[in-house]
Amino acid sequence: MIVIVSETLCNNEDNNHSNKEQPPEENLQLDGSTFVVPENNAFGHSFREYDKESERRATVEDFYRKNHIYQTYEFAKKKKEEYGKLDKAMMSIWECCELLNEFVDESDPDLDEPQIEHLLQTAEAIRRDYPNEDWLHLTALIHDLGKVLLHPAFGEEPQWCVVGDTFPLGCAFSESIVHSQFFKENANYHSPNFNSTLGIYNEKCGLDNVTMSWGHDEYMYLVAKGNGTTLPPAGLFIIRFHSFYALHRNGAYTYLMGDEDKEMLKWLHVFKYDLLLLD
Ligand SMILES: [Fe+2]
Numbered sequence: 031m032i033v034i035v036s037e038t039l040c041n042n043e044d045n046n047h048s049n050k051e052q053p054p055e056e057n058l059q060l061d062g063s064t065f066v067v068p069e070n071n072a073f074g075h076s077f078r079e080y081d082k083e084s085e086r087r088a089t090v091e092d093f094y095r096k097n098h099i100y101q102t103y104e105f106a107k108k109k110k111e112e113y114g115k116l117d118k119a120m121m122s123i124w125e126c127c128e129l130l131n132e133f134v135d136e137s138d139p140d141l142d143e144p145q146i147e148h149l150l151q152t153a154e155a156i157r158r159d160y161p162n163e164d165w166l167h168l169t170a171l172i173h174d175l176g177k178v179l180l181h182p183a184f185g186e187e188p189q190w191c192v193v194g195d196t197f198p199l200g201c202a203f204s205e206s207i208v209h210s211q212f213f214k215e216n217a218n219y220h221s222p223n224f225n226s227t228l229g230i231y232n233e234k235c236g237l238d239n240v241t242m243s244w245g246h247d248e249y250m251y252l253v254a255k256g257n258g259t260t261l262p263p264a265g266l267f268i269i270r271f272h273s274f275y276a277l278h279r280n281g282a283y284t285y286l287m288g289d290e291d292k293e294m295l296k297w298l299h300v301f302k303y304d305l306l307l308l309d
C-alpha cells in the first residue's frame with residue numbers, strides 16, 4: 031500500500047510547526063534562504079540534470095494524443111478503484127520527492143528543472159507570500175507526489191495516465207482542453223450517454239461527484255485522504271484539481287461546480303506559483 035506517509039508528514043507537522051516543510055537535515059541543508067540539494071538521493075542516484083534544449087517539447091503533442099484517446103470514463107473508474115486500495119508501496123514524503131527526480135514530465139514543455147526543485151520552489155514561494163498558511167506550504171510540497179505512479183514500485187504507469195491536464199469524463203469534452211482535437215478518437219466521444227454537455231451529471235452536482243481523467247492529482251488526493259491527512263478541504267481541493275486547467279484557467283465546466291467548489295476555486299488561483307509560473 032502506498033501510505034505515502036502522510037502520517038509521517040503530519041507528525042512532523044504537529045511537532046515542528048516552524049520547520050515542517052523541511053525534509054530531514056541529512057537530506058537537505060539550508061544555506062541562508064537558498065536550498066542546497068544534495069548530489070545523491072536516498073536511493074544512491076544522482077539527481078537528473080536537464081538539458082536546456084528540452085526534447086520534451088517535441089513529445090507534448092504525442093503525449094496528448096495518447097492521453098485524449100485512452101482516458102475514458104471506464105478507464106478512470108477502473109484506475110481509481112485499483113489505486114484506491116493504497117496497496118502498492120509504503121514510502122516517506124521525502125523518499126517520494128527524491129523518487130520523482132528520476133522522471134521527466136512529458137506533458138510539460140517548459141519545466142526545465144528537476145521535479146524536486148519544482149516542489150521545493152513552489153512550497154517556498156507560497157511560504158514567502160503566505161507565511162501563516164502552514165497547510166498551504168505542505169500542500170505545495172506534496173502536490174505532485176502522485177507522479178510516483180511512473181515508478182515500478184507504484185505500477186510504472188505510462189505518462190499519458192499520470193501527468194498532463196485533467197478533465198471530466200462522462201460528459202462532453204470541452205474545446206478549451208489542450209489539443210482537444212484528439213478526443214475525436216476517444217471511445218466516449220460518440221457515446222450518447224457521455225457526449226452531451228451534462229452527460230451523466232446533473233447541473234451543480236459538485237466536483238466531488240465528477241469522475242476526472244486519471245492521473246497524479248486524483249491519486250495523491252486518494253493517498254492523502256486514505257491516510258487521514260490533517261490538511262483542510264482547500265488543500266485537498268488543490269491537490270485534486272490543480273491540473274484541471276480547463277476549469278481554473280479557461281472557466282469551462284463551471285456548471286458542474288457546487289457552491290463549495292466555488293469557494294475552493296479561489297485557492298487554486300492562489301496556487302498560481304505552480305500553475306502559472308512553475309508547472
Ligand atoms: Fe501537478
Ligand SMILES: [Fe+2]
Nearest residue numbers: 173174304309
Ligand atoms: Fe506542480
